[in-house]
Amino acid sequence: MTDSVKRAAETPDEPMPYAELGMKQDEYDRVKQILGRRPTGSELAIYSVMWSEHCSYKSSKVHLRQFATKAPKSEALLVGMGENAGVVDIGDGWAATFKIESHNHPSYVEPHQGAATGVGGIVRDIMSMGARPIAVMDSLRFGAADAPDTRRVLPGVVEGISHYGNCLGLPNIGGEVVFDPCYIGNPLVNALCVGLLRKDQIKLATAPGPGNKVVLFGASTGPDGIGGASVLASATFEDESHAKRPAVQVGDPFMEKLLIECCLELYAADVVVGIQDLGAAGVSCATTELAAKGTGGMQVDLNLVPLRDPSLRPEEILMSESQERMMAVVRPSDIPAFMAICAKWDVPATVIGEVTDTGRLVMTWDGEVIVDIPPGTAADEGPVYERPYHEPAGQAALNADTPDRLPRPDDLRATLLRLLGSPNLASREWVTSQYDRYVRSNTVLAQPADAGMLRISEAMAGAEPTTRGIALSTDGNGRYAKLDPYAGAQLALSEAYRNVAVTGAEPLAVTNCLNFGSPEDPEVMWQFAEAVRGLADACKTLGVPVTGGNVSFYNQTGSTAINPTPVVGVLGVIEDVAKRVPTGFTAEGLRVVLLGETGEEFGGSEWAHVAHGHLGGLPPRADLDAERALAAVLVEAARRGLIEGSHDLSDGGLAIALAESCMARGVGATVALTGDPFTALFSESAARALVAVREEAFEEFAALCGDHEVPCSGLGTTGGASLVVEGVLEVPVEELRETHAAALPAIFG
């Protein structure tokens, strides 16, 4: 029997399964108060998904506001937080839109489909801004590399990203792969997509104009991921989680590729008034959000939704997370043109309703009204929680347990090779060779470069030429954030910002994916609050606004949460993409120059982790003024053509940066260090980079560093077949390569 609005009014006391749908008693009471009656099953479905943590940000909202209140003034910001993705002005009439989003829980339950649909979801977010998606990146975290479950999860995740992204024809230009035992039951799969559009062609998720038609297009609706949004994404894992397998959606990248080309043609024909992708919470989310941001009302006949499984009930249709679907608002006169374009691309499209000015979202099923709600109450007026938080009980002891007590190694050559062959620093080729980095032929830099870089000019057919390019990097360090979430978030931003700058691009804007444990745990909530505060403060100091992002809570198994892991993506612009700076030593006879200052900073370091399994003390100091000055030098030096190659210093310090720079093109180097060689080689002080400078350009480059007060020390010269640190170590580049290359294949085959 259909639970209609009429029936709900007649049966006010009928018990509803709000608790099973993840809704609290007081939340349910509020729904009753809003409606003046009990909700129907369909209305309960809508409120339960829209008010879930995943969709409503109810625990994070009060903190995330700092990204707006502390936002630096930026003329580049065209669309800020709150839309499907932020949009920034990259010059010459072009705009870029980019966002990173998590698909953590589904990727643990079903690694291949979980990760694949993570890519699919973020790509549709970018499409719905009116952009052509032009590249993806992935920031991945797994349990210990040699743990049995990692051998289940990692290959599945990589294959899922590989299959979906490759079939879509989007180059994968970078990202991260990190191993730490804390992620064993909660791997992190954060997918980023960047898109390109003309500045004046931004589309928004809005449904204005009474009488305009609501069109659902793309794949048909099936029982995928029903309850996924509220049950999967917002519930803590316990052992029975494997029983939830059917809750993970299944992706069809072929349909998504057709959707991309179809949407771009719809935009070009100017037949779209508003558009929204269907992601978490499917039709519920798209209809309530479009209606809430438009004229305010919408009438939908749910019987018109094309179904893959005809037995689906309206509640299930509303909650289904079937992939590859979009919803557009179209003027009635444009419907024939809209349908013709969809038919050209073999994309099914159906008018399911129209925009009204009633202020109500009304849905019918078999002629009966089953939903009648003010859409804003579901989309924007969800609960907001001021969750209690306090510093974790063990935090002071953790910070007091500094790495000072750890014995320093005698054999620095062996230490270098051990680190270079450790899972976190070894070559990522086992992963990245499964991704197409060349498709669309605009990839200027990709893994293992510090940042991915794309040229703009040829990225869209028929567009005006420009010399510009964009660079992107994502970074995060859960160990740093565990030791100090405020500094950890700032260090994540610093590293991504630096990685963009070393390629010669000027950092412009930020996206973030905040991965944490349960917000109901005050200690986790403290980590979250501190990380957001740190990131917002750092964005202000560095002058790069947050344009959007995503929060993923409940990354914990039982009472054990992951290390707090804010992952930060930075987008930068290079005026002349031909002047990009490649990663590493590009030729013999170049001066090797270290920029920045090195202190004795081993808290949370890769050395402490690999050599001693130690995590304690404080992370390196986040020095934002130094980062800003360093970036200014790098960008200006690239503009003037002063540097031939560069590399940022991060995990594993100078030793790893030197080794990676040598391996990039098989060019060795001989350097001399001052002070304690162990600290010089392995400390992880921030705001540092390595550059290779032509002898005749060195004077001008040193003067530029002086202007910006960036410490600049010549370490030696590139050349030869070995990395030589005078009086300390000597390793043939070939041996570096073998060690670096062997680690992941040894584990994953």
Added chain:
Amino acid sequence: MSAARVGVVTFPGTLDDQDAARAVRLVGAEAVPLWHADHDLKGVDAVFLPGGFSYGDYLRCGAISRFAPLMEELIPAARAGLPVLGTCNGFQILCEAHLLPGALTRNASLHYVCRDQKVRIEQTGTAWTNSFGADQEIVLPVKHGEGRYVADTDTLAALEAGGHVVVRYVGNPNGSMNDIAGIRNEAGNVVGLMPHPEHAVEDLVGAPSTDGLGFFTSILKKLVNA
């Protein structure tokens, strides 16, 4: 004379069509978009079947595309001598259409592989390889999950005996029989290869080589001299 016109086919799910068209333009030829659903080759002088996942690679790579309306025009034209180059998915389609023998199956590693691959040009008499030197070694990117060339013993022997192996891997990335990266038909007008010359045509982007240009200058030379 008017520029040589090279058709670039787009099926649903084709991915490298823009790249191929750009490479065609880079050597000074005209790139003509051809649509899978049209019975129309638009009078082009040669056809490039680009890579991708046409029809999602559902059923079998290339198995659905070979029945596209455009293919009904292309197959007889190719048999009559129209120069055709299929790369990656395009090679798979040519095999499914029986314009070339053998089949492309799942990589021996069972993983998709994207890497810069050294290959040797072994036949320089085809419409698509006449710009290369004999046994010239070049670098082209490969990027595929199903690029392992297989054929029965007789077919393989015939390919080798007839000099139909056009491109051979130097360091086999996928387990292909006889390290075969690309083959030609008897007449030499139809060539299929797994590597992607269209991703190795500019210094700024793509693979760290511009060796792919040779395929495009070859067809231009062939058409202009024809």
